[in-house]
Amino acid sequence: MANRTTLLVLVLVLCHGVAMTMGFWKKEMEKEQHWHPKPDKLFLMQHLKRMVKTDAGEMSVLESFGGRIMDRRLNIGFITMEPRSLFIPQYLDSTFIIFVRSGEAKVGFVYKSKLVEKHLKMGDVYRIPSGSAFYLVNTMEDQTLHIISSIDPAESMGISVFQSFFIGGGAQPASILSGFEPKIIETAFNVSGAELKKIFTRQHEGPIVHLDSSRPSSIWTKFLQLNEEDKLQHLKKMVEDWEEHDDDDDVDDDEEEEEQQQQTRLSWRKLLESVFRNEKKETKEKVAHKSHHSCNLYDRKPDFKNDYGWSVALDGSDYHPLKKSGIGIYHVTLSAGSMMAPHVNPRATEYGIVLKGSGRIQIIFPNGSNAMDTHIKEGDVFFVPRYFPFCQIASRNGPLEFFGFTTSARKNRPQFLVGATSLMRTMMGPELATAFGVSEDTMKRVVNAQHESVILPTPWAEQHAHNAKQKKKEGETRLPKLIRNGVIMGF
Structure with missing residues (x-):
């Protein structure tokens, strides 16, 4: 009988100890933002916030908690983008590490005052530092892009799980530039207020938008899609056509017009030379930007x-x-x-x-x-x-x-x-x-x-x-x- 009593006491003490421990850790988990997980869901992340939703895609973030038991917190983000869509230019107050779960993407960001573009495929991992201006494009014609990301809240201003500062935008979302006083922004751009109004009020589709593929491409869009040899031939032809046109003009053109045409021809020749100088420079820059390569998880x-x-x-x-x-x-x-x-x-x-x-x-x-x-x-x-x-x-x-x-x-x-x-x-x-x-x-x-x-x-x-x-x-x-x-x- 004495042995049974002792055993019962030990069981009660053990149960009390376990209950006390569970209560302590649960209390630690509940300290932040009144989060009350069920006991069997204590370490599942369920606090989902939808940050962006448009016809072209959405972004949601799971916010992490944990009080003192967490050595460091991370928020987990999910981005879905429809075919041929753009997550408009912005910068974040948090470092953004992305993993391409499915689909293909192009990420463009500014590094040392230069635009660097990187094409990412399924399995690629890529880091975008906090404060770096960037955009994301789903380059596929018929496949949805799915991205999983980590977002470090330690760098965040604490207003939300992270804060976007949109560079592009209009009525929805508003560009950060639209907040400046009109005279300041007119002076900064050296453009009239009427012209700026067109830019800062037109976009109202949200942060993720469809790329307008129905609109005819401009001559320069088509030009940039050519390979190097075709670009060269195309520019040469443009210069030659321009010069032939000049030769056919009336000899009675006044000196001012002749001088203007000479300047135009000179500008075209300079453009022809500079385009390919820049392409050589771009190749060197690609080598310099090696630190911004991606790493594919599926290839390892x-x-x-x-x-x-x-x-x-x-x-x-x-x-x-x-x-x-x-x-x-x-x-x-x-x-x-x-x-x-x-x-x-x-x-x-x-x-x-x-x-x-x-x-x-x-x-x-x-x-x-x-x-x-x-x-x-x-x-x-x-x-x-x-x-x-x-x-x-x-x-x-x-x-x-x-x-x-x-x-x-x-x-x-x-x-x-x-x-x-x-x-x-x-x-x-x-x-x-x-x-x-x-x-x-x-x-x-x-x-x-x-x-x-x-x-x-x-x-x-x-x-x-x-x-x-x-x-x-x-x-x-x-x-x-x-x-x-x-x-x-x-x-």
């Missing part, structure tokens, strides 16, 4: 791969611009039923976006109690505070793919708690056995039982991998038979 070989999945990570040593922002990037695919082994990020908070599939994530409090154990599906965004143990498990129905950001540009070096390359395996010895209160032989038997590392099989994942191998093997043995029987004679 996995850092880890086995029968149950793979993972790849980008840090500041792989893509230098990340070093300036102190941000890392990762991409993981788990096969059906596979599990990312329980692990800890010792250097960074992790933000993850489920790209495909569904599964489960479990996160543990420092005292060993459950912080969150919940189902995740495509579109869900989770975060894991630094030092908190966690694992992800793919559903039995199919693979789980997720992409995300970490709050460190150094190699994250996650510490795996279980598996063939785990902390437990490395620390195996009498001290570890004593810590668990078992014999060293028992401890070794348990710790060495798992032969896989990092991405681990579950019973249904093992069966899935076995079936895949068997199918591949059957295909390899079946092919020679088909050839022998003359079935593939047509090849």
Whole structure:
């Protein structure tokens, strides 16, 4: 009876301790902006703000919270742009790291007073520093552009998750230039107020607009689309035509008109020379702007791969611009039923976006109690505070793919708690056995039982991998038979 009473007291104390711990961390999470997540959604980001919505596209941002448990917060942005659309020129009060989830884009931004344009394809990662003027274009004729981004609120003015300063614009959105007093802006542009009024009142479609493809292209738009040789021939022809036209003019033209025509011819020749000088200069500038290259996540070989999945990570040593922002990037695919082994990020908070599939994530409090154990599906965004143990498990129905950001540009070096390359395996010895209160032989038997590392099989994942191998093997043995029987004679 006494033993039962003691056991009951211990259970009550343990339950009280767990409840106190959960209450403390939940309270920390709730401190900011009256955020009250459900216990099973504690580390899911659900505070969505729609920043922009037009016929041509939209941008929404998930705002992160977490109080003192977060070493550094990131907001996660989602941009969708319809084919042939433009996110108008602007600059932000936050560094903007973009990942092209699908489609192709052109980003233009000003660097050292020069316009630099970069074409991005699916899988590309690109950094736009805070305060840098830029625009985004969906260059595809028939494909929607999807971008995932990280936005650093540490640099923000705190008015919103981030603040856009639109350079282009009109009635909606207003250009920052339209706020200046008319006389000031007229003087600055050296253009009449009537002319400026046309510019600053015409655009009313919002920050993301359709490119007007129905309007006939100007001669210079067509000219810029030509290759270098055609540009040269085109300009030469224009100069020659102009000079022939001059020769046909009446000899009675007065001296003033003749001088004006000479100046015009000279201007055309200068233009002809300068265009190609500038193109050579542009080539040099492209070399100078190498630091503004993109890095494609899908082109990289996995850092880890086995029968149950793979993972790849980008840090500041792989893509230098990340070093300036102190941000890392990762991409993981788990096969059906596979599990990312329980692990800890010792250097960074992790933000993850489920790209495909569904599964489960479990996160543990420092005292060993459950912080969150919940189902995740495509579109869900989770975060894991630094030092908190966690694992992800793919559903039995199919693979789980997720992409995300970490709050460190150094190699994250996650510490795996279980598996063939785990902390437990490395620390195996009498001290570890004593810590668990078992014999060293028992401890070794348990710790060495798992032969896989990092991405681990579950019973249904093992069966899935076995079936895949068997199918591949059957295909390899079946092919020679088909050839022998003359079935593939047509090849």
